[in-house]
Amino acid sequence: MRASHFCSACGKVQPPVPVDYFSFFGFPRKLNVDTGLLEREFYELSRKLHPDLYARAESREQEWSMEQSSLLNDAYRTLKDPIKRTEYLLRLEGVELEEQSKAATEKARATGEVKKQVVPPDLLEEVFELNMQLEELRMQKKAGENDPMLIQEIGKQKMSLEAKYEALLNELRGYWDQWDKLVDSGAEEDRRKVRDKMLDLLNRRNYVRNLVRDVTEALESST
Amino acid sequence: MSNDRIVGIDLGTTNSLVAFMQGENPVVIPGEDGSNLVPSVVALDEHHQIIVGNAARKYLIETPERSVYSIKRLMGRGMEDIQEELKLFPFRLAEDMQVGEVLRIQLGHQAFTPPEISAFILRQLKRNAERFFNAPVVKAVITVPAYFNDAQRQATKDAGRIAGLEVLRLVNEPTAASLAYGLDKKQNGIVAVYDFGGGTFDISILKLHDGIFEVIATNGDTHLGGDDIDNLLIRIALDDIRGDMGNDLSRNGEAVATIRQAVIEAKIALSTQPAIKLDVELPDGGRYQREITREQFEQLIQPVIDRTVAPCKQALKDAGLKPEHIDEVVLVGGSTRIPKVRALVEEMFKRKPHTDLNPDEVVALGAAVQATILGGGSEATQNMLLLDVTPLSLGIEVAGGVTDKIILRNSTIPASATQYYTTQIDGQANVAIHVLQGERELATDCRSLARFDLRGIPPMTAGMPRIEVKFLIDANGILHVSAREQRSGKEAEIEVQPSYGLTDEQVESMILDSFDYAEEDFRRRQVIEAGNEAGTILAALEKGKQSPAWGKLTSDEKKKISKLEKALNEVRNEDDYASIRKAIDALNQGTMRLAELMMDSAVSSALKGKTMDEADMGEAPMAGHPVAKADFE
Structure with missing residues (x-):
């Protein structure tokens, strides 16, 4: 696949053909990626595709180099990050990822819509308690008070959430192994199961991330 | 050949420099006054001549209303951005300036945009380089603060065009500095470049790996210095x-x-x-x-x-690094000479900064290294490749005035993103896209970059068209947008309205306006070319005198040639094209017979079995020979 970036006869850059990021590097569509190898391949391809090498070439080649090299950079950026890589693969598999970004939250706020966000069941209790504490913190701030005990308590919650956030990544790695085994030989049914589990996990993880962000903001504004 | 000579330019807030690679080492090209630094000062003298650099400095005091400094602060900025600057700097805006227009600065009776004023500085640097090489210079790499946004970069590129330079690449200043540092050190590791100049502050964190200079994160403040x-x-x-x-x-x-x-x-x-x-x-x-x-x-x-601390912390955070992961901190910019600044850096990164490089020159030297890389490389730059990033996230405005980020800051460039648009009402032919740059969530808090109007969408039911819009940030950090309606396959027409900056037409007209200066450049170029041609002919004549053909000339002929030779020698270094030309033509004419005799002897040598080369006829001074000219075509 990689060979298609260059002319087989003269070695010069060719216009990009639409390929997915895995194929761009000549990798199978698997989630366990040797990031050391990925980096080496990235550097090697950069040395051949970067626009700096085509500064004196004809404008058509300059354009191809710019397109190829942006594709390379986009692909590298996506594949080197475990979460982005997983999300990308899920999208390739036809999954629409739930938009949990901060932009979406702000948008919902600005338009007055209520953003649908399902609290993961295993977090219900924690989230409930945390929201109470955050509300208390806001009230206190309004009244000009400052309760160090409360802040300490929220800080503890934050740490536990951060630990959870990390743990979810390890859990995700477990699904990667399952997925990669199923890529070549697995039944469609089994693959869908793993896929849905990963999607659920990513949503939970995003939820925890947003919580951590909100808590951090609340703590920063009250100290 | 010499037309391909690419120089590296540091267009600074306080000083500007031009440099090139001499063999394996980058060196700064001094000006006529012998100084490496050209103060970024532009003045209009009593004869309405543009004066740049050291010579312009006295006008800052004598006729402040006809001089300007620190123009870089106004590059790519709008009227509403510069209210603070106006309080602190003696910038005089043109009286008829309208809000929403590109800034124009009054110099005496004339008004110039910041790119035009920067172009005067670039033109001076170009001239210095041409004087040094004795050959025209038309290609350059120009450095910009890493934290410059799209409009500021575009304005810098425009300045280059107005000055008659093809800007092959805009390079971020700290990154350029790292090239000069890396050329010297040739070591792998993580380097932080702390660049505190006259008007801007940048921090860049790079990974140096076998010649690859990969920027991991960058941050800064374009109004701090x-x-x-x-x-x-x-x-x-x-x-x-x-x-x-x-x-x-x-x-x-x-x-x-x-x-x-x-x-x-x-x-x-x-x-x-x-x-x-x-x-x-x-x-x-x-x-x-x-x-x-x-x-x-x-x-x-x-x-x-x-104020430099927060950007440093953010860059470290974005890079996912702690201060102890940094192997070396390189100091760039004149403000890093202040001991208190050095102490702050040392405290922040927990190590003594690297201060061996001249903080005023290292950016220009790095630009020269990049220029050589773009020119095809040399032994010294072999394997060197710069992978830079975009300093600011690129976003588009979506419903509710929110910014939807499509290319995140610190993404390696070139970088791209594709978005899909459709229509809201039946038969809608236009879709407007507002592109922003910045980290904030609300569009009003980000920097408006441009408004793109997609036109000529084929009439369809609302929601039917599928318009693919591709945003691409090139290796200069400048945005390109293209669009295609996918159902019809039709390339959509895009009208761009830059929020701050010159349109292409405006730049073109400024290039025409600068024709006066261009004429002067052309004149200088002619002088340089003629001087070179004179050198070639005189050298050839020297050879001719050693050849047997010389002995066949009469003493009158020899005397006449010597006279013409002396005449050309007298004018060849003068700043007068016509007289050099005249002297060249006269010598050409006068050596016609010598050339013929040399040709004859060459032919007869060839007949005797010698090659033409050995007979050394190639260098013969022949009337109208094209040797010297070929260099400039």
């Missing part, structure tokens, strides 16, 4: 004068310029001395004196230099 320190000192002096003498000089341009000069000298001296005495003779005859200790100075500037 030595200028801010100067302004604090000026403010104190003006307050003192008002207090002591009851004299408000803040509106007196000449007085402020005089004080500015004095406090800059004081600031520089305080980097090496524990205390200095300010002693300023004011234009109204008064005298301002004050002692400043280093301690007082350091206290005063603390708030300014503290």
